[in-house]
Amino acid sequence: MSLPHVLLGLLWSSPSTGYDLARSLEEDVAPLWRAEMSQIYPALARLRRAGFVLLRVLGPRRGPRRNLYRITATGRREVKRWLAEPAAPPSSKDEGLTKIAFLEALPLPERRALLARYERTIAEEIRRLRETAPPHGFLREARRGAIDRMEATRRWVRGLAGESPAVAAPPAAAAPPKKR
Amino acid sequence: MSLPHVLLGLLWSSPSTGYDLARSLEEDVAPLWRAEMSQIYPALARLRRAGFVLLRVLGPRRGPRRNLYRITATGRREVKRWLAEPAAPPSSKDEGLTKIAFLEALPLPERRALLARYERTIAEEIRRLRETAPPHGFLREARRGAIDRMEATRRWVRGLAGESPAVAAPPAAAAPPKKR
């Protein structure tokens, strides 16, 4: 629904090619929004049909020809309109937390192992994000927000692993009918 | 990729119908994973073909006939296998934070308005989650984790809105060519 808007947002300050958009998306917008080339090119085509961007074909400098996209006045209006409409609350679709929700299916030692491993996974992702060159302006702020949120999750996972009772003995109500 | 696994996880402790799974998904797994009926029925069919669940058709008690799904031993093994494989780090695809990343496109007062509104949206979602009956066992824990994360995000948004400089004047590097 809003990949086109993200692309418009990236084009706000300077025109660029689809390839550069893909790189910028992965490096700067990083964990907040991801998309493959196979999504980006069709999205740019649609933006063009909608009149939100203009295409200029450049002679090849290195490799094949380059398609440079530039945001139009209509495109800028569209970005503002998008920003102005209310955002959906974070849905937090999260594989790791979801697995924790079904931890009941595992015996004790594996429960602990899962929590420990997931905490490591998050910690590693945070480190990776910190290592890559931070973007500028609000892009940097937003990335900090994402990292902040991951850190909260990491602390929470660690906390759950620490309260041994919860990991050791889930509340009776949901205990599986373990064949004794 | 893992809706089938979530369904298996819900079937772990007791068999139920597609309808009940949909309700349980929305009420208990709530913000961690969502799915529409139109996803659930095909997923159940695939689980059945894979031998992870068994179907028993019940005579209608209220309304039409009911299809009761029960997890098989193979299904339980599959859940354990799924839980054992490493989970991807939270990608935090988040419309609200993404919009903040492009706040540069808005004039000052609207920036503040956007942040304030997003904070309200999150607060409301948290309240809504707290009001609905909490699930049992690890489902409850996981929900707490999700709420915890939302609260962290809310605090962060509030913090950003509070540091007026950031909202008032983004770092020069990315400052828009404000016609002064």
Next chain:
DNA sequence: TCACCCTATATCTGAATTGATATAGTTTTC
């Protein structure tokens, strides 16, 4: 010089997901 990597474009498949619609009986409400 040959192989490999990087820039750069683009398409295709298939799965995941959303949203709308259809059907039909039962229970609740006015």
Next chain:
DNA sequence: GAAAACTATATCAATTCAGATATAGGGTGA
């Protein structure tokens, strides 16, 4: 007693998304 809401199933179209593949020129290193 009619309308509305709930239980329950299911399909369809459209879109999003991920992963693989194709093409092609230029630069880099063994």
